[in-house]
Amino acid sequence: MTCLPQGDGRAGFEARLGSLVLASCLVCGCVGYRSRPLEQAELVGHLALPEPGSLVEAATQVRHPRLRPVSLDFSKPLSDEALGLLAVLVSPELKIFRAKEAVAEAQVFNAGLLPDPKLFGRFDWVFSGPAGLVSPYTATLQWDLAKLATRSTDVRIAEGHARQVRLDVAWQEWLVANQARLLARRCVYLARQEAVATEAAQVSAQLLDLTRHNLALGDATLTELGIREAAFLDAKDRSLALARQVAKARQDLNRLLGFPPNHGIAIAGFEAEPPAGLHTERLFVSAQRQRLDLQALEAGYASQEASVYRAILGQYPAFTLGINDYHYYSDYNTGGPTVSMDLPLFNRNRGVIAIAEATREQLHREYVARLNQTRADIGTLVTDLNRIAQEREPLARELPELTRAERLLREAAAAGDVTLVNYETVRANYLDKRLKLLALEQAAAEQAVALQVAVGSPSIL
Template identity: 45%
Template structure:
């Protein structure tokens, strides 16, 4: 019998060793790589990303969609977020596993002559997890679904934040270009006025006006340059690129007509990934409540044992054990799970309210911006023509410098104001697309 016990224990040990996992170290990266080109950065893109880098046209100016795809591929925070998917899948795997049986061995070795060595062996298996296995699987699967939606929402959120920054940067660059051109004109006029002043062909007040116009233009250009540099750094940070990266941006496409607010809210309820993640999380909590309620019933364990005493009497027999639900009855877990469910219910309602408010606010902002943009677009051609006529009139000494500088300043201000409003409208439209959760191509007839 001692030989049989050794063979049995040896077989159990070999079985356990065969199913063991081996340890493999995963060292941390101690250096931050700085790709010199966008092609190099995309070549090192995350293999777990939902898109492929070879689908992005890097030869043409980058559109908002292309920049959003680059952000999904390269942003380091998204790479870390996607790692949660592996954890969620591992939790689903763990929830489906059955509990291992428990083997117990003991021995009594008498020192008095005439007695035999006693031993006992027992095998026990808990049945409690069988009653909650389906609930555990439902919880893990719902949580995994919630994580997938949450990761997708984080990707969508970042992609549209990048589109908003790209639109802001594009219109700031346009403003900087206009301001730089105005500064160059002001500088030429100022230099010419300086020459005329030395030659006695102009007065000191007129020369001072030229100088003030040049200084104002230069200040405006430098302020816009600072904004462009800051926005470029913010965009590169979201894209996962070095701060000094320069990207050629394409002109953003905008909507000419807004869908009704009710339609946008209806689409948001269907397509917002964060709402889908909250619904999946609520389903997981519903399963948590069911599992907690099942936990109030007794948990059974069954087993079988074999033993021999010092008189060499051999016995075997079954065993059963269970909890007596007298005082605890899992009431704390039930109350906690129900309270958490109520909290998630309130959180989902609050997110719905916030979604409707965001969409309505953005639509109202766009409805206010569109008439202002249309008005400026109708005014600019007339101002441009007036500036051209007055410039020639000043050269022919038929108009004063004060009159010309007033019109030229107004033209510059209106151009910059129009670009500011167009940039604000473009950013609001990208923000509205983010709030709805689906691309504008759903409403564009000619994308």
């Protein structure tokens, strides 16, 4: 800190003041303004499909606490894991969260900057008076020491917030990846159910044609024809309903990926093994350690703890140091230090302290509420998976025998050895059981993904 040198009049003072301001700008450096308009060409580029080559390279370089890099091969159907990572790479919503991460990092940078000194100046012209008077001026250079006293705390607050944002981004990426996996599994199992329903509709159509032929020959009744027509319409409606569900699931997946609604994605088939040996309390303990959103809340709470401490520091007087240079009418100079401080008589930062403490209490309750919700979600999912396993086991055991019976009766009906009514009864039962088993397998596959999300880890055993 330096004093303004003594000068003789307005011109000298303005020259010295201008030189000091110019030197400050040159030393500190200034950031220029750059316009960022919403260009239509750029927006069209953002809406276009990403280049496959860039996605393949990015998928092998992913660094995430819960997602591992994968090798994308767009010439083959993609697994649910590959689709999950692809969603993380291209999801438009995630790009918004990553922009928030950049804002948090900028806040950390801002918190670590030292305060700029302040320069005050005053100049008076002498219009009348005794001979020999000169124009006086005053110059003061001040520096607020309060920022220095709280700088480390401000940095700790900003760093805690930045860590919270980073963990929130990672958690959102984890959610998006698993939502893509869930939708991929839904597409696969619904497509299998649609194939079964379509096959059943085709068989019903054949039986209807055969009944019409027999009716013309006098070997069937109008009642039988009505039964065949009702069975065909039911099978056709079921097939169309499943086709609509498949189309919706694929559109949901495209929306998540930011792809056009009708964009085709080849999904690899798989057999998801339902998890077994699940223990609710053990999974909850693992979730407390693994879930990124809980870690984000912990980071936010730590940041707020620092904010409370920062508010406590604010109740003490804030000091400002300065240096003055006075040039009087009689053309002589004086100068010296100045000290200013707040007098904590009325405010004493009590309002800020109250807000900080109330916010900390709010975050504490949010954390406890999230723990309760996590435990409840895990308990519900474990119960659902156990019930699905109980329903699935007898179906999986009985379906092969029912499949054999349906095939034998179909051959016998074609040969005229059994009535179509008997075959239709067995066939309807076989179709219902087969679709129910596929629906249970779909529910188990989706609930397994949901349980991984609830625990916060790909490994739930």
